[in-house]
Structure formats: structure tokens, C-alpha cells
Amino acid sequence: MNAKQIDQQTLLKDEKDPLTHTPVHLLSLDGVGKHYGNIIALRDVTMAVDNGRVTCVLGDNGAGKSTLIKIIAGLHQHDEGVLHVMGDERKFNSPRDALDAGIATVYQDLAVVPLMPIWRNFFLGSELTTGFGPFKSMDVQKMKDITLKELAAMGIDLRDVEQPIGQLSGGERQCVAIARAVYFGAKVLILDEPTAALGVKQSGVVLRYILQARDRGLGVIFITHNPHHAFPVGDRFLLLKRGKSIGYYDKKDITLDELTAQMAGGAELAELAHELEQLGGHTQALREVQAEVAGVSEVTDVTDVAGAADDSKESSPRHA
Amino acid sequence: MASTTTLPPAPASAPGPRGDERMGRRSPFQKLLGRPEVGALVGAVVLFIFFSLVSSTFLQPNAFATVLYGSSTIGIMAVGVSLLMIGGEFDLSAGVAVISSALTASMFSWYFSMNVWVGVALALVVSLGIGFVNGYILVKTKLPSFIVTLATFLMLTGLNLALTRAIGGSVSSPSIATMDGFASARAVFASDLNVGGVDIKIPIVYWVILVLIASWILLRTKVGNWIFAAGGDANAARAVGVPVTKTKIGLFMAVGFCGWFLGMHNLFAFDAVQSGEGVGNEFLYIIAAVIGGCLLTGGYGSAVGGAIGAFIFGMANKGIVYAQWNPDWFKFFLGLMLLLATIVNLIVKRRAELK
Numbered sequence: 001m002n003a004k005q006i007d008q009q010t011l012l013k014d015e016k017d018p019l020t021h022t023p024v025h026l027l028s029l030d031g032v033g034k035h036y037g038n039i040i041a042l043r044d045v046t047m048a049v050d051n052g053r054v055t056c057v058l059g060d061n062g063a064g065k066s067t068l069i070k071i072i073a074g075l076h077q078h079d080e081g082v083l084h085v086m087g088d089e090r091k092f093n094s095p096r097d098a099l100d101a102g103i104a105t106v107y108q109d110l111a112v113v114p115l116m117p118i119w120r121n122f123f124l125g126s127e128l129t130t131g132f133g134p135f136k137s138m139d140v141q142k143m144k145d146i147t148l149k150e151l152a153a154m155g156i157d158l159r160d161v162e163q164p165i166g167q168l169s170g171g172e173r174q175c176v177a178i179a180r181a182v183y184f185g186a187k188v189l190i191l192d193e194p195t196a197a198l199g200v201k202q203s204g205v206v207l208r209y210i211l212q213a214r215d216r217g218l219g220v221i222f223i224t225h226n227p228h229h230a231f232p233v234g235d236r237f238l239l240l241k242r243g244k245s246i247g248y249y250d251k252k253d254i255t256l257d258e259l260t261a262q263m264a265g266g267a268e269l270a271e272l273a274h275e276l277e278q279l280g281g282h283t284q285a286l287r288e289v290q291a292e293v294a295g296v297s298e299v300t301d302v303t304d305v306a307g308a309a310d311d312s313k314e315s316s317p318r319h320a
Numbered sequence: 321m322a323s324t325t326t327l328p329p330a331p332a333s334a335p336g337p338r339g340d341e342r343m344g345r346r347s348p349f350q351k352l353l354g355r356p357e358v359g360a361l362v363g364a365v366v367l368f369i370f371f372s373l374v375s376s377t378f379l380q381p382n383a384f385a386t387v388l389y390g391s392s393t394i395g396i397m398a399v400g401v402s403l404l405m406i407g408g409e410f411d412l413s414a415g416v417a418v419i420s421s422a423l424t425a426s427m428f429s430w431y432f433s434m435n436v437w438v439g440v441a442l443a444l445v446v447s448l449g450i451g452f453v454n455g456y457i458l459v460k461t462k463l464p465s466f467i468v469t470l471a472t473f474l475m476l477t478g479l480n481l482a483l484t485r486a487i488g489g490s491v492s493s494p495s496i497a498t499m500d501g502f503a504s505a506r507a508v509f510a511s512d513l514n515v516g517g518v519d520i521k522i523p524i525v526y527w528v529i530l531v532l533i534a535s536w537i538l539l540r541t542k543v544g545n546w547i548f549a550a551g552g553d554a555n556a557a558r559a560v561g562v563p564v565t566k567t568k569i570g571l572f573m574a575v576g577f578c579g580w581f582l583g584m585h586n587l588f589a590f591d592a593v594q595s596g597e598g599v600g601n602e603f604l605y606i607i608a609a610v611i612g613g614c615l616l617t618g619g620y621g622s623a624v625g626g627a628i629g630a631f632i633f634g635m636a637n638k639g640i641v642y643a644q645w646n647p648d649w650f651k652f653f654l655g656l657m658l659l660l661a662t663i664v665n666l667i668v669k670r671r672a673e674l675k
Contacts, residue, residue, distance in 0.1 A: 099560075111555075111556040111560050112556055113553045113619060116619070120545055123545070124546075124549050127542035129541075129542060137540040138544075180560075
């Protein structure tokens, strides 16, 4: 294993938050954990988000990605560890709390109401109003204009912001949700599997929006299970597996192949090869899996992969 | 990677060959077809022409004022029920809650021999309270509104009968016609306006005002935005910071307010209330809202639609009488109307969305 883990301490030494000029992260988690009753959904997750950086959270289904974002977004509260926003320890009681702290989340289902027009969705929960007292009404024209302008800035040119948002394509809806978060002054943008349901081309479009959000100075948390999407845009990579961190890397310390290998679960493949061998018969399948294992082994090393297969070794120092 | 320079915006064509060549412009007519109340409007026009042709008296001003009055007694409630339905819930207790409100006002004033306005004020508190309890139980237990309001419907039905008999000794509330404040309360809630020789009952005026206020709230205030969102997708709404629970409780209380208003009208139009009344009326309000284009599942509809639905109800109800048919046919017509209106709504909406 030649991938080097990030040392939080050295990162803190070299970097200053561009807004406060103090050496704190925009958002940081230290040893955060969460359990539902006796089920441990997440434990000991340490990560950081900074302005103009993309932190990728990678993991397979059930790895704890959703739990992690729900904690950061204020839908759930963590039981262990600490969460800092701009150096202050925080625990969010509601999504509104997190939003007020500058943390906006674009959910997988995008948190848009399909039957409502685009502009109503764009300003939902943060409507602009004019007038006062009981005669306060929405500034409809201004809201429509801003929606049109903000979406154009993100690269979608809409003719009619009155159409129901359900009529837009998946990528466009994603873009509306991102533009909304950016417009409302999000400092941290959480993107929950934005490319999961999209085709190749649409995914590329969404990845460009991520870079645009980053270049506007936002700290982006990009949740995905696809290392090919994560690697080109990410600056840091947190790998989750079965509710715990199995690695946290800086981009300079890891290659796409290594990332893929970690994600692909070389250990599971080796195990599968072993099982197929014992069953006998499936020669063709066995050969394919072995080739796959060999491919993975080129970037990690075999003993390491075998070691990871052993549950007792999951808490080895490398994974801590 | 931490460059702070802004990328040039992605080219407009980035999301692939989308947009104008795949989506033709919608004409104003097609936009009108996309409105929720259009199906009901078509139905109302057809029905209006139909009754105008079959009945010679239907178009006479006094007869038409009666049609409007019949519509308004449903329409006032349909305003609240439409908003509630757009907000994704519905209220089966609305019919009996009207009677509960009227009984509260009359029994309280009569028993304590107080000015009836005290009873009217107390009835408002009770009506808003019923709405609050409905909404609070709903958002706390997350039970469907069908169950919660069915329970309050049954409880209120029982309370109306039992308390009226326990306090007044009869199934009807005692007459309050001679009590202080009755005349002024009747002037406010149940008077007639004479406009050019035609008697216009005052609920018609309040109905129009309520529809205007509700439309304004729905289309032009942020609360309206929240109502659409709470009914369209409550989870999404909550995630972007919409106070969904407050919105829903508020909607139930709005239904309570409308119920109080109609209850006061019922009370002061006469001087007593039958404690067993109101059962079944909740469906008329829901029917008006549905005919008016409110989606049963929430997130779509309009206050004007509910008003048109109530107007259709009023026309069918009185029109049959003016056409000198047997009123036994009324319920059949109402059912047919409901079916046709919802089918028209469905077709119109699908076609509008495809375009």
C-alpha cells in the first residue's frame, strides 16, 4: 500500500482558513459516530472540508454515507465525536440549523417538489417578500428573474421558469438544486450521490457544476460510490465501509487505480475466487475473478488485501 | 486545485440537445389549460348553459341569487378544505365541526345568559381548537389524516348530541332569539343585502372575500408556497427549511375558521341548531375541492377551483328544483358530476403537461 493517509495535524499547520485567517477548517469532523439503538451506523469518522476544496466520501451501499450526511445536514445528531464549523463545536438539531450555519444539502431526491414551478422550488423555504405586516407578499418577478439568472450562471438556459420542475431532466434538476444552494450563501455544499441516477453525459455536466461550485469558493462534500466520478474533481477522499472509515487520502497521495482498488473491495474478490475454487466447476468464472484480483493486486498488495478480509484485522493501525 | 478564479459558465448547450427544439412554445390557451380549475370551469359552463335551457326561471336574478347562496354555504367551507387538500391532508370532521361551533355559541350564551357575542367568540376558540387538535395529532403521530379526522368526526358527532341533550334537554339547542346581541350578530352573519331589487344573502359576499384572500395567500405569499410544498413533497419541503408541521396545523385551523363562520351563519339565520346536523357535509366540501381540481394526494389545486366546485354543487342542487325535476335525482347528478369533472381534470392535465 503506497497510498499515504492525510495527517490532520500537518494540514492544519500549513493551511489557514481564507475567511478568518485562522488555522481552522470550514467544517471538520473528529471521531464522529452514530448508533440507532444497538446498531452502530457510523463510528470514528474524521474528515475536513475547506473553502474551494472538494472532499469526496466514497463507499458502497450501507457503508454509512447517508448517515454521515444526515449528521452534517442536521437530520440526525451524532452520539460520539465532535463536529466543528469554523472552529466552533456544533450539533445541529434541525436542517434549518445546518442551513443557518451555511451547510446546504442537495439530496439524492433533490428535495424539490415536482409539481411546483422552478422558481417556486428555487426559493422554497427562503422566499423573498415585499411589503410588511399582514400584507407581506412574495416578490414574484424578482424571484423569477433571479432564478433565471442564477441558472444561466450555472450553464442552463431556461426559457420558462414557470414550468413544473418535474419536467426537467435529472441533470438539470440537480443543477437547479446546486444553484439554489450556491445562491443562498451556502459555505458547505453536500451533494448526495448526484451522479447515481444519471447517464454518462449528464454525469459529466453535474461534475462540471461541482467544479463551478468549488471555484466559487464553496467547500464541497461529494458523496458517491463511483471513484471515476470522484477522482477527477476531488481533493480529498474519505473511504467508508461498514460504517467506519477505511482510509482518508489527499489527492497527491493516491491514484485513481488505488482508489478503485480500495473501493472494489479486493478482499471480497479474493474471497470469491477462493469460494469458486472450493465449489469447483465454475472454471470460466473463476478465471475471470482471478484476473480481476490480479488487476487489483497490482495497485495494492496481495497480503494487504488478504489481511483486510479478516474481520479481526479491520482495526489495524492502517485503518484506524 | 484551490484556484479561486471563476470558470466561464458552461455553454448553454452543455446538457445536451435539450430545450427549444424539443419543446415548442405554449400558447396562452395551452397555459390556461394547465390551470387546475379549468376542468371545473368547463363543467360549470356546461351545467350553466344546460340549466338555462331546461329551466325558464334559472336565470331570473332572484333564482340565481338562491343558487349562489346554496353555493356559498358549501363554498365557504370549500375554501378551507381546498387549501388543506393542496397541503396534502383532508378533514372528515369539517361537517360536524360546523355544528359544534354553532352549538358552542348558542348553548354557552343561553346557559350563562350572556351576550351572544361572548358565545360567538368562544365558538371561534373552539373551532380553531378543533383544527389545532386535528393538526397536532396528525403531525405528532404521523397517522393518515383519514384516520385522525374520522376519529374527531365521530367524537364530535357524539359530543354534539350528548352535550346538547345534557345541557338543554333536547336534540335542538334552545332558541337564543331574544338574547342580547342577537340582532347585531344576525346582521353580521345572516343578513340580506338588497342590490337592485335582488336579495343577496351575506354569506355570498363573505364567500367571495374568503376565496380572494385564500387565492392571494396561495399564489402570492410564502405561506402559499409552503402549502404547495407541504402537500407536494413534505420531506423535500422540510429539508429546505419549510415549517411543514406548522403549515399543516395552520391549515386545519383555517378549516376550523371557515367552519366557525358557517356555523355562525347557520345559527343566526335561524335561532337554534339541530345537534344531529352536519353529518355527511364534509364530503360535499371535499367533492367541491376535488371537482375544482385539487389533487387528492396534495400539492396541486386552487382556491378558485374549490369555489367553482361549490358553484357546480349549488347549480345542480337548485337547478333540479327550478327544472321541476324530482330532487331525488340530485345525489345521482352530484356523483356523475364528480366523476366527469375529475376525468376532465385528468385528461386536461395530462394533455397540458405533454405540451
